[in-house]
Amino acid sequence: DGGITQSPKYLFRKEGQNVTLSCEQNLNHDAMYWYRQDPGQGLRLIYYSQIVNDFQKGDIAEGYSVSREKKESFPLTVTSAQKNPTAFYLCASSPLGGYGYTFGSGTRLTVV
Amino acid sequence: GESVGLHLPTLSVQEGDNSIINCAYSNSASDYFIWYKQESGKGPQFIIDIRSNMDKRQGQRVTVLLNKTVKHLSLQIAATQPGDSAVYFCAENTGTASKLTFGTGTRLQVTL
Numbered sequence: 576d577g578g579i580t581q582s583p584k585y586l587f588r589k590e591g592q593n594v595t596l597s598c599e600q601n602l603n604h605d606a607m608y609w610y611r612q613d614p615g616q617g618l619r620l621i622y623y624s625q626i627v628n629d630f631q632k633g634d635i636a637e638g639y640s641v642s643r644e645k646k647e648s649f650p651l652t653v654t655s656a657q658k659n660p661t662a663f664y665l666c667a668s669s670p671l672g673g674y675g676y677t678f679g680s681g682t683r684l685t686v687v
Numbered sequence: 688g689e690s691v692g693l694h695l696p697t698l699s700v701q702e703g704d705n706s707i708i709n710c711a712y713s714n715s716a717s718d719y720f721i722w723y724k725q726e727s728g729k730g731p732q733f734i735i736d737i738r739s740n741m742d743k744r745q746g747q748r749v750t751v752l753l754n755k756t757v758k759h760l761s762l763q764i765a766a767t768q769p770g771d772s773a774v775y776f777c778a779e780n781t782g783t784a785s786k787l788t789f790g791t792g793t794r795l796q797v798t799l
Binding site (some may be wrong): 577581595608610616617618620623665667672674676677678679680681683 | 691693719721723728729731736766772778780786787789790791792
């Protein structure tokens with residue numbers, strides 16, 4: 576079955592640590608996206624990538640970094656510079672053109 | 688499960704009634720619109736989409752209406768069931784770099 580997989584489902588980070596969230600898709604989609612979701616604020620775009628080895632900042636990129644070394648993979652690193660990282664993180668992919676996003680099941684990140 | 692929005696607008700309907708969820712979009716140049724359903728602790732799931740050259744599209748128990756004059760989108764769910772309880776998001780493709788812009792969401796509560 577084709578799909579998009581995020582791992583882990585739950586992640587705990589200590590103050591000052593970097594953590595990496597995984598996102599893998601086997602839909603042969605060119606574009607991939609990372610969103611952050613906080614209560615009452617909908618989905619906010621962190622980073623997106625339309626092609627391997629290229630990515631663009633979204634609306635709230637500060638404190639985050641990404642890479643796109645393979646078409647199938649788009650990991651997100653939450654760095655220590657992100658002051659309020661506790662949130663639900665969603666990865667999505669789509670064919671070029673932005674039509675028909677498919678979302679992963681999300682990663683819940685909590686700072687302890 | 689995890690809450691996806693503590694302060695979202697909430698629509699309460701009785702089981703068997705029809706539900707109408709509304710969304711105002713921002714960009715008159717948007718040419719594609721999608722409705723997503725998000726259950727607690729999960730990623731959004733595609734429900735139905737519509738292109739700007741249409742004003743109505745029907746799926747199974749769902750209908751999307753598009754009014755470009757007032758930039759308004761609505762999702763109608765017929766014979767609402769307990770399994771329809773979730774947060775519903777509209778999204779628009781503004782045609783810029785293949786990105787969707789998401790609305791804040793509406794929580795649908797189905798009462799028995």
